[in-house]
Amino acid sequence: MAAVVSNFRCDILIIGAGITGAMMAERLTRQGRDVVVMDREKPCRGSTAASTAMLLWEIDRSLSELSVMIGFERAARCYQASLRAVNELMRLVGERRLPGELRSRQSLYLAREDDSRSLREELEQRVRAGLPGTFLDHRTLLENFGFARAGAILSPGAAEADPVKLASGLLSLALSQGARLVHGDAVAFDSGKASATVGLDSGHEIEARHIVLATGYAMPSIIKPTIHRVASSWAVATTPQPQNLWRDDVLIWESSEDYHYGRTTADGRIIFGGEDDEDLIEPEARDRAIPDKSRRLAAELSALWPRAIVDFDYQWSGTFDTTDDGLPLIGPVPRAPNIYAAYGYGGNGITFSYLASELIAALIEGRSSPLLDDFAIERSSPGHP
Numbered sequence: 001m002a003a004v005v006s007n008f009r010c011d012i013l014i015i016g017a018g019i020t021g022a023m024m025a026e027r028l029t030r031q032g033r034d035v036v037v038m039d040r041e042k043p044c045r046g047s048t049a050a051s052t053a054m055l056l057w058e059i060d061r062s063l064s065e066l067s068v069m070i071g072f073e074r075a076a077r078c079y080q081a082s083l084r085a086v087n088e089l090m091r092l093v094g095e096r097r098l099p100g101e102l103r104s105r106q107s108l109y110l111a112r113e114d115d116s117r118s119l120r121e122e123l124e125q126r127v128r129a130g131l132p133g134t135f136l137d138h139r140t141l142l143e144n145f146g147f148a149r150a151g152a153i154l155s156p157g158a159a160e161a162d163p164v165k166l167a168s169g170l171l172s173l174a175l176s177q178g179a180r181l182v183h184g185d186a187v188a189f190d191s192g193k194a195s196a197t198v199g200l201d202s203g204h205e206i207e208a209r210h211i212v213l214a215t216g217y218a219m220p221s222i223i224k225p226t227i228h229r230v231a232s233s234w235a236v237a238t239t240p241q242p243q244n245l246w247r248d249d250v251l252i253w254e255s256s257e258d259y260h261y262g263r264t265t266a267d268g269r270i271i272f273g274g275e276d277d278e279d280l281i282e283p284e285a286r287d288r289a290i291p292d293k294s295r296r297l298a299a300e301l302s303a304l305w306p307r308a309i310v311d312f313d314y315q316w317s318g319t320f321d322t323t324d325d326g327l328p329l330i331g332p333v334p335r336a337p338n339i340y341a342a343y344g345y346g347g348n349g350i351t352f353s354y355l356a357s358e359l360i361a362a363l364i365e366g367r368s369s370p371l372l373d374d375f376a377i378e379r380s381s382p383g384h385p
């Protein structure tokens with residue numbers, strides 16, 4: 001990755017070479033655009049490397065909750081777009097035979113408390129929105145999957161991946177389609193009518209017709225989101241235990257605001273995460289909490305799946321920002337013409353990265369979408385339902 005050693009101009013500059021930047025670069029070079037991707041680190045070292053990479057189309061806010069916040073029509077179109085995004089990403093990866101160990105999976109949305117009625121109501125809303133899924137009552141869930149919860153929604157259309165391999169594969173494809181990858185740290189931004197300029201810490205400048213910010217959780221100060229919350233998440237991977245995995249390698253997560261999430265891996269491990277915390281943000285403090293958070297994850301995993309041997313080979317933490325409505329921040333940056341934001345937060349970060357690549361590519365081509373209102377950077381907080 002060559003460092004920027006002189007000022008230059010390009011058509012599109014993408015800042016950030018994680019999974020979002022890689023998807024953006026692939027999409028835009030496929031459209032025949034001249035693309036430069038810049039990162040201050042090696043590619044795919046940010047939150048992409050920490051991701052448990054469950055590619056859910058179900059959003060952190062249930063359709064019922066989101067409908068109360070923004071209305072059923074809008075909530076339904078966000079869910080439909082999310083479902084389509086996972087499907088289209090699967091198709092792209094299949095057609096281009098990309099690495100990334102992307103596998104189609106069902107998801108199991110488990111009742112957290114003794115309350116299965118809210119899940120039945122959630123499924124009714126989903127059916128009304130044309131979304132797939134089946135309700136499993138306690139007995140059926142226990143018999144078919146072995147989870148002793150009050151109920152669950154079983155849905156098709158999700159996927160799992162190796163996030164670093166997937167991002168690297170997409171980036172390599174973008175490079176083969178003409179993108180260039182450079183090393184540089186963006187520290188200042190300026191926008192004009194016809195272009196935007198980024199200043200680097202080296203003192204150099206890059207002028208681009210369009211700049212896309214795909215900087216993950218390192219958000220430049222020109223972005224002033226109103227509904228964004230900074231948090232951290234912790235995850236563990238057990239030792240291989242193929243004999244102890246749950247049926248069909250379903251992706252599991254819970255119907256609560258601070259949910260736990262889990263999946264199995266091809267080499268027979270269980271990956272389990274959660275214990276999100278808005279008070280432990282600094283990387284050192286976050287990492288110091290790993291032993292304690294891992295103990296809590298072990299207790300939650302044992303309670304949920306008593307067959308699991310809770311010996312961990314890997315334990316890690318990462319930034320896991322969220323928004324009040326569970327939707328991403330995608331679209332034009334207010335007051336900064338020609339600069340776009342691609343921030344897919346929460347448990348669907350990667351699904352939203354794909355949507356960002358579609359929506360911003362369309363914007364650059366002069367097309368819009370009602371989803372850009374739903375994902376607007378400075379949308380007002382809908383409040384909790």
Ligand SMILES: Cc1cc2nc3c(=O)[nH]c(=O)nc-3n(C[C@H](O)[C@H](O)[C@H](O)COP(=O)(O)OP(=O)(O)OC[C@H]3O[C@@H](n4cnc5c(N)ncnc54)[C@H](O)[C@@H]3O)c2cc1C
Nearest residue numbers: 016018019020040046047048051053054186216318349350
């Ligand atoms: C523990 C954990 C579990 C998760 N699980 C899931 C999950 O199961 N499913 C899911 O969909 N999502 C999940 N996520 C969220 C998901 O990982 C993120 O949404 C996704 O990785 C974001 O990718 P990104 O490319 O936008 O950001 P990043 O991967 O963080 O990449 C941003 C890049 O921008 C670069 N950069 C930043 N600032 C600058 C600058 N000023 N100049 C130049 N370069 C810069 C960084 O160096 C970095 O390489 C999880 C996250 C965590 C932490």
